Amino acid sequence: xxxxxxxxxxxxxxxxxxxxxxxxxxxxxxxxxxxxxxxxxxxxxxxxxxxxxxxxxxxxxxxxxxxxxxxxxxxxxxxxxxxxxxxxxxxxxxxxxxxxxxxxxxxxxxxxxxxxxxxxxxxxxxxxxxxxxxxxxxxxxxxxxxxxxxxxxxxxxxxxxxxxxxxxxxxxxxxxxxxxxxxxxxxxxxxxxxxxxxxxxxxxxxxxxxxxxxxxxxxxxxxxxxxxxxxxxxxxxxxxxxxxxxxxxxxxxxxxxxxxxxxxxxxxxxxxxxxxxxxxxxxxxxxxxxxxxxxxxxxxxxxxxxxxxxxxxxxxxxxxxxxxxxxxxxxxxxxxxxxxxxxxxxxxxxxxxxxxxxxxxxxxxxxxxxxxxxxxxxxxxxxxxxxxxxxxxxxxxxxxxxxxxxxxxxxxxxxxxxxxxxxxxxxxxxxxxxxxxxxxxxxxxxxxxxxxxxxxxxxxxxxxxxxxxxxxxxxxxxxxxxxxxxxxxxxxxxxxxxxxxxxxxxxxxxxxxxxxxxxxxxxxxxxxxxxxxxxxxxxxxxxxxxxxxxxxxxxxxxxxxxxxxxxxxxxxxxxxxxxxxxxxxxxxxxxxxxxxxxxxxxxxxxxxxxxxxxxxxxxxxxxxxxxxxxxxxxxxxxxxxxxxxxxxxxxxxxxxxxxxxxxxxxxxxxxxxxxxxxxxxxxxxxxxxxx
Numbered sequence: 001x002x003x004x005x006x007x008x009x010x011x012x013x014x015x016x017x018x019x020x021x022x023x024x025x026x027x028x029x030x031x032x033x034x035x036x037x038x039x040x041x042x043x044x045x046x047x048x049x050x051x052x053x054x055x056x057x058x059x060x061x062x063x064x065x066x067x068x069x070x071x072x073x074x075x076x077x078x079x080x081x082x083x084x085x086x087x088x089x090x091x092x093x094x095x096x097x098x099x100x101x102x103x104x105x106x107x108x109x110x111x112x113x114x115x116x117x118x119x120x121x122x123x124x125x126x127x128x129x130x131x132x133x134x135x136x137x138x139x140x141x142x143x144x145x146x147x148x149x150x151x152x153x154x155x156x157x158x159x160x161x162x163x164x165x166x167x168x169x170x171x172x173x174x175x176x177x178x179x180x181x182x183x184x185x186x187x188x189x190x191x192x193x194x195x196x197x198x199x200x201x202x203x204x205x206x207x208x209x210x211x212x213x214x215x216x217x218x219x220x221x222x223x224x225x226x227x228x229x230x231x232x233x234x235x236x237x238x239x240x241x242x243x244x245x246x247x248x249x250x251x252x253x254x255x256x257x258x259x260x261x262x263x264x265x266x267x268x269x270x271x272x273x274x275x276x277x278x279x280x281x282x283x284x285x286x287x288x289x290x291x292x293x294x295x296x297x298x299x300x301x302x303x304x305x306x307x308x309x310x311x312x313x314x315x316x317x318x319x320x321x322x323x324x325x326x327x328x329x330x331x332x333x334x335x336x337x338x339x340x341x342x343x344x345x346x347x348x349x350x351x352x353x354x355x356x357x358x359x360x361x362x363x364x365x366x367x368x369x370x371x372x373x374x375x376x377x378x379x380x381x382x383x384x385x386x387x388x389x390x391x392x393x394x395x396x397x398x399x400x401x402x403x404x405x406x407x408x409x410x411x412x413x414x415x416x417x418x419x420x421x422x423x424x425x426x427x428x429x430x431x432x433x434x435x436x437x438x439x440x441x442x443x444x445x446x447x448x449x450x451x452x453x454x455x456x457x458x459x460x461x462x463x464x465x466x467x468x469x470x471x472x473x474x475x476x477x478x479x480x481x482x483x484x485x486x487x488x489x490x491x492x493x494x495x496x497x498x499x500x501x502x503x504x505x506x507x508x509x510x511x512x513x514x515x516x517x518x519x520x521x522x523x524x525x526x527x528x529x530x531x532x533x534x535x536x537x538x539x540x541x542x543x544x545x546x547x548x549x550x551x552x553x554x555x556x557x558x559x560x561x562x563x564x565x566x567x568x569x570x571x572x573x574x575x576x577x578x579x580x581x582x583x584x585x586x587x588x589x590x591x592x593x594x595x596x597x598x599x600x601x602x603x604x605x606x607x608x609x610x611x612x613x614x615x616x617x618x619x620x621x622x623x624x625x626x627x628x629x630x631x632x633x634x635x636x637x638x639x640x641x642x643x644x645x646x647x648x649x650x651x652x653x654x655x656x657x658x659x660x661x662x663x664x665x666x667x668x669x670x671x672x673x674x675x676x677x678x679x680x681x682x683x684x685x686x687x688x689x690x691x
C-alpha cells in the first residue's frame with residue numbers, strides 16, 4: 001500500500017509539472033496575441049465597422065422583401081387559388097336553362113326539344129321538363145338562387161284553359177300569386193321567359209295561358225329576361241306565317257339574349273342617368289345609332305314580343321317620352337288610341353274576304369298579299385298522310401273503299417245506301433280549313449281552322465281540273481296490281497261522283513257554287529258535307545246531289561264538348577243551319593256520329609232537332625277510332641258496338657213516326673233512316689244519279 005501511495009505521488013508531481021509548463025505556454029501565446037491586437041487596434045476597429053455595415057445593409061434588404069411578400073409560399077399559393085376561384089364564380093352568370101312545356105298535341109314539346117338543342121349547342125347546360133312531372137310548390141323557389149333561367153312553352157287549350165299536363169302548375173301559380181302567405185317577393189331572383197302557343201280565331205281565349213303564367217310570375221317578383229312571345233296557329237294573323245315561324249323568330253331573340261346574360265351584360269343605359277351625366281354616354285349613343293339603322297329590318301320580329309303587363313308597358317312608354325301624362329291630356333290620349341284602333345279595324349275589314357251569296361265573284365284588292373292556307377310545315381305533314389295538295393287550300397285523296405272496289409270487293413256505305421260506285425268516287429275538298437276541332441277528327445287536327453275565308457284563293461276551274469287529274473294518277477298506280485279487275489280499273493279512270501267530305505269545311509270556299517256547277521257540267525254528282533256553322537251559306541248554296549249536315553250532338557253542352565267550335569254563337573248557328581237545311585228543296589241528310597258515353601243518351605233532343613230540319617235521310621254511325629291522339633281523349637271504349645248502334649236507331653225510330661230503318665252497313669257500323677215522303681230532288685239530279 002505504501003508503495004502505491006509513493007507511486008501515485010510521483011506520477012502526480014510529474015503530470016503537474018507538465019500541466020504547469022503547458023499553461024505557461026498558453027499564457028505566453030495569449031499575451032503575445034493580445035499585445036499584437038492592441039498594437040493594431042485601429043485596423044481591428046475598421047474591419048469590425050465594415051462588417052457591421054455589411055450586416056446591417058443585408059438585413060435591411062431582407063426586411064423589405066418580407067414586407068412585400070409576408071406569407072410563406074404554401075400560404076401564398078392557397079390564397080391565389082381562392083382568388084382565382086372567386087373570379088371564376090363571378091364569370092358564371094347563367095348556370096343553365098330549364099325549359100318547361102305544357103303540350104296537348106305535342107307541338108310545345110317539339111319546340112322545347114328544339115330549343116334545348118340550340119341552347120346546348122352554345123355550351124350551356126339545358127334540361128327539358130314536362131310540367132306535369134314538376135312540383136312548383138317544392139322546387140320552383142329553388143330556381144331563384146340557382147342562377148338558372150326558366151323558359152315556359154305553354155299551349156292554350158279549350159276555352160282558354162291550360163293543357164292537362166300544365167293544369168296543376170297553373171293552378172298552383174295562380175293561387176300563390178294571390179296568397180299572402182307566399183308574399184309578393186316569393187320568386188324574387190327567378191329569371192324567366194314565356195312563349196305561348198294559341199290560335200287567334202278563338203277570340204277572347206288567344207294565348208291566355210301564356211299571358212297568365214307571365215302575369216303570375218311577375219306578381220311574385222320574377223324577372224322576365226325578355227317580353228312574352230306568342231305563336232299563332234292561324235296563318236292569316238300569324239306575324240311570321242305560321243306558329244313554327246313565330247317560334248323561330250322568338251327563339252332567335254331568346255338565344256341572343258341568353259348569350260348576353262351569360263357574358264354578364266346588362267341592358268343598355270337609356271341615357272337618362274341621374275344628374276344628367278353618364279360615363280358611357282358616347283358608347284350608348286353609338287349603340288343607339290346602330291340599332292336605329294336595324295329597326296326596319298327587325299320590326300316584324302319585335303312585334304312578336306309583347307309585354308303582358310299593362311303597368312310595365314305604360315311605365316316604359318312614360319320613360320321613353322321622359323314625362324308623365326297629365327290628367328288634362330288623358331282625354332286626348334284616349335281619343336288618339338280610339339282613332340288608331342278604328343283605323344286598324346277599317347284596314348283589317350278592307351282586306352277581308354267575306355263569304356258572299358255570289359260565292360267569290362269578288363276578290364279583295366290585296367288578294368296577292370294574302371297568305372296561303374297551307375304552310376310549308378302543313379304541306380309536308382299532309383303529303384306524308386297521302387294527300388295530293390292542289391294550289392294553296394285544296395286537296396284530294398284516294399279512299400280505301402275505292403281501292404277495295406277496284407279489287408272487286410265491297411264498297412262503302414254510300415254504295416249500299418244510294419248506289420254510288422265507290423271505285424268511281426273522288427274524295428276531295430276545296431277548303432282544308434274548318435270551323436270546328438272535333439274530338440273524333442280523323443285527321444288529328446292537322447288541317448287549319450278559321451271562321452271566315454282570309455287566305456289566297458284559287459279559281460274553281462283549277463281545283464277541279466287538278467283534283468280529277470290527281471285522282472286519275474292515283475288510280476293509274478293500280479295498273480297491274482294483283483287482284484285489280486281490268487274493267488273496274490278502266491271505269492275508275494272516269495270520275496262520276498265527288499264526295500266533298502275529305503277534310504275541312506268545303507262550304508267556306510267563297511267560290512263553292514261555281515265549283516259545284518262545274519262538277520255538274522261534267523256529269524259528276526256531288527255529296528257535300530257541312531258542319532252546321534254557316535247557315536247563310538247553306539241558304540245561298542246551289543242544288544247539290546245530296547246535302548249533308550253533321551249533327552254530332554243534340555244539346556249545347558255536348559256539342560261544345562264534342563265539336564269544340566270556334567264560333568261563340570255556335571249553338572245558334574247550329575240551329576239556324578238545321579232550319580236552313582229544312583228550307584232547301586233538294587235531297588238532305590242528317591249525319592249522326594255516336595260517341596259512347598258522350599252523346600248516346602240524348603234521344604229526345606235528337607228527335608227535336610230532326611223535326612227542325614226534316615231531312616230525307618238520317619245516317620247514324622258509330623264513331624271511328626283513328627288511333628291515339630294528344631288532341632283528343634277518345635279511346636276504343638268510346639266506340640259503340642254495332643248492336644248498340646242498332647238499338648239506338650231503333651229507339652230513335654220509335655220517336656219519329658215519319659221515319660223507318662231503310663238500310664244497314666255493318667262494316668261501317670252505320671244504319672240509315674229514311675223519310676216516308678221519299679226523295680224530293682230535281683229531275684236534273686235524278687238524271688245524274690241514274691247515270
